[in-house]
Amino acid sequence: MATEVLNPYYVAGFVDGEGCFSLCISANPKYKTGYEVRLLFDIELREDDREILERIQATLQCGHIYHLTYERYGWTPHVKYKVSCFTDIYEKVIPFFQKYPLQAKKNRDFALFCEAAELVKRKQHLTRAGLAELGKLKARMNVYEHPGGNR
Amino acid sequence: MATEVLNPYYVAGFVDGEGCFSLCISANPKYKTGYEVRLLFDIELREDDREILERIQATLQCGHIYHLTYERYGWTPHVKYKVSCFTDIYEKVIPFFQKYPLQAKKNRDFALFCEAAELVKRKQHLTRAGLAELGKLKARMNVYEHPGGNR
Numbered sequence: 001m002a003t004e005v006l007n008p009y010y011v012a013g014f015v016d017g018e019g020c021f022s023l024c025i026s027a028n029p030k031y032k033t034g035y036e037v038r039l040l041f042d043i044e045l046r047e048d049d050r051e052i053l054e055r056i057q058a059t060l061q062c063g064h065i066y067h068l069t070y071e072r073y074g075w076t077p078h079v080k081y082k083v084s085c086f087t088d089i090y091e092k093v094i095p096f097f098q099k100y101p102l103q104a105k106k107n108r109d110f111a112l113f114c115e116a117a118e119l120v121k122r123k124q125h126l127t128r129a130g131l132a133e134l135g136k137l138k139a140r141m142n143v144y145e146h147p148g149g150n151r
Numbered sequence: 152m153a154t155e156v157l158n159p160y161y162v163a164g165f166v167d168g169e170g171c172f173s174l175c176i177s178a179n180p181k182y183k184t185g186y187e188v189r190l191l192f193d194i195e196l197r198e199d200d201r202e203i204l205e206r207i208q209a210t211l212q213c214g215h216i217y218h219l220t221y222e223r224y225g226w227t228p229h230v231k232y233k234v235s236c237f238t239d240i241y242e243k244v245i246p247f248f249q250k251y252p253l254q255a256k257k258n259r260d261f262a263l264f265c266e267a268a269e270l271v272k273r274k275q276h277l278t279r280a281g282l283a284e285l286g287k288l289k290a291r292m293n294v295y296e297h298p299g300g301n302r
Contacts, residue, residue, distance in 0.1 A: 006164075006254060013157075013164025014255075016203070045255075052167070052255035103157060104165075104196075104203040 003058040011059055012100040014052070019043045019106065021113040023138045025131070037125035037134055039089045039117055042082040044068070053081040060096055062088035090117055112141045154209040162210055163251040165203070170194045170257070172264040174289045176282070188276035188285055190240045190268055191233065195219070198228040208232055211247055213239035241268055263292045 006014075020042050028036035041063075043053060050065070057063050063083035070077060083093050094114055102110050116137045124130025157165075171193050179187035192214075194204060201216070208214050214234035221228060234244050245265055253261050267288045275281025 007160040009158040009160035010164035010167075010254060013161035013166070014168050015164070016161075017165050017168030049256050055254065103161060103206065105200050 003054050005059040006055050008059065008096070008100040011056055012097065012102055014056070015043065015097070016102045016104040016106050018045065020142070021106070021109050023113065023116045023134065023141060025134060025138060031126070033126060033128060033131050035131055037116075037120060037131070038084060039086060039113065039120065040082065040084050041089060041093050041113075042080055044078050044080045047077040047079050050079045053079055057081055060092055062092045086117075086120060090121060109141050112137050154205050156210040157206050159210065159247070159251040162207055163248065163253055165207070166194065166248070167253045167255040167257050169196065172257070172260050172292070174264065174267045174285065174292060176285060176289060182277070184277060184279060184282050186282055188267075188271060188282070189235060190237060190264065190271065191235050192240060192244050192264075193231055193233040195229050195231045198230050201230045204230055204232040211243055213243045237268075237271060241272060260292050263288050 020040075022040045022042075024036075024038040024040060026036050026038075027034060030036070043056065045053060047067070053065050057065060060083070062085065063081055066080045066082060068078040068080055083089055094117055097110055098114075101107060116134055119125060119130055119134055119137075122130075125134055171191075173191045173193075175187075175189045175191060177187050177189075178185060181187070194207065196204060198218070204216050208216060211234070213236065214232055217231045217233060219229040219231055234240055245268055248261055249265075252258060267285055270276060270281050270285055270288075273281075276285055
């Protein structure tokens with residue numbers, strides 16, 4: 001039986017609570033700039049909620065699901081849904097959440113994530129200037145902001 | 152300006168990730184059985200996500216929002232949206248999530264919560280037998296279940 005897709009607004013609500021849009025900039029000597037840039041979208045839940053991740057995967061039509069035992073930490077096992085392929089991020093994940101927008105504070109992270117994706121799409125992550133720009137975007141993502149605007 | 156309501160499917164998705172349906176049974180000598188029974192629906196988020204709680208409150212048309220400083224613990228301040236009035240639970244919260252169902256494992260807790268609400272509606276929580284029944288429902292709520300079915 002095919003996995004049942006979800007109402008897209010449901011996905012937006014679920015992701016606003018549980019999803020994470022992140023920009024990874026890591027040292028990698030293979031790159032001219034010395035750094036590799038990756039955009040990631042993921043959702044990590046306890047193992048017993050695997051089915052909802054399969055339905056999100058079926059709805060977004062991309063990504064992979066991983067089992068995380070956390071055995072050596074003695075934690076509850078988890079499952080992670082992850083999209084790391086740039087084409088999927090750019091052509092599937094971003095258009096989806098532009099059509100069915102996030103409504104909570106995560107929409108600020110998503111806006112920065114989209115800016116980063118545009119830079120990567122234009123290959124700016126392979127230049128020093130583009131990398132500096134991406135570093136600035138990253139610094140503004142997933143940061144706790146007080147209602148008064150202070151960090 | 153009136154607070155903008157949310158798409159109901161968005162609310163279902165958000166609540167599947169962040170909401171909590173609980174049944175509180177606490178010793179209280181004012182009651183003949185010696186115990187008070189309360190049904191609660193709540194969502195607790197970091198303080199900077201207050202707006203989404205206000206929009207959920209506007210969508211469900213019930214409940215209150217509380218500010219939690221957590222000052223003495225040194226934690227990040229939080230906000231909590233809470234519905235504890237039984238009439239609101241029974242006439243607003245439950246019908247809403249029956250119409251726009253939860254899709255993740257939280258739907259099991261919600262089903263038990265509905266069973267508990269029916270018992271309370273029929274005043275069974277004021278009897279010893281009803282209280283024992285509610286205790287059994289509570290024991291099955293918010294419990295981590297392994298995919299194999301073992302607790």
